[in-house]
Amino acid sequence: MKNYKESDYALNKFSEGIVYRFADRIVEITLEDYLVENPGKTAEDFMELKALSDEIYHQQVIDENRTSRLDVSINGLEETEAFATASLDVEPIHKKDTEKAIEAARQLLDSGGLTEVQRRRFLLHFFQGLSIRQIAALDEVDYRAVWDSLYWASKKLKKFFYE
The missing domain is CATH 1.10.10.10 (Winged helix-like DNA-binding domain superfamily/Winged helix DNA-binding domain)
Incomplete structure (x- = not known):
């Protein structure tokens, strides 16, 4: 399981902007950036997007935690880095x-x-x-x-x- 403090969810949740993590960098879109790029939008629109991004990242954490538990042996002794995918059923x-x-x-x-x-x-x-x-x-x-x-x-x- 990932370290929570380093997760995309925590990074996004505790920043003022909307955070995107790429392989080589982290980009944060601030309210000011958003308003400059979207002249017809308001701070309320930005906060709705921020809430939506928090919700998406939170769901990712829930899914990762749920599926990562499927990849532990029956004794719980060995854990692997790879996450199992939930079966279709x-x-x-x-x-x-x-x-x-x-x-x-x-x-x-x-x-x-x-x-x-x-x-x-x-x-x-x-x-x-x-x-x-x-x-x-x-x-x-x-x-x-x-x-x-x-x-x-x-x-x-x-x-x-x-x-």
Whole structure:
């Protein structure tokens, strides 16, 4: 698995512009560059593109992490640099489960079955992609408290998922 801090997603997410990594260089398109090259566009248009690029890079990280786990031995002792490609029969199942999980999450959030703390942490972790440690830092609590909240929220989510 790639080092997160060196990933295209992290590079793009934490820069002010839109970042493209090529084999020999990294190019960042700033708001000013965008407005000069696209005179009819606004800063809001640029922010939409930035959000879209963040989303694309984030999906790439998710896909890489999911498929890289397929390339580990059954004992988990040997890892290789090459990433396996998801088989054709796995991809539709994954997409179907993702849609079902999102619907279950919506039902859980709408049901009022989570405490306010669980709800907020659930949204930050699963929908905004913050790590447990990042949420703990925001809440100024031990990471275990966040882990517990997410654990109980996920247990409640399973009830909606398997209905």
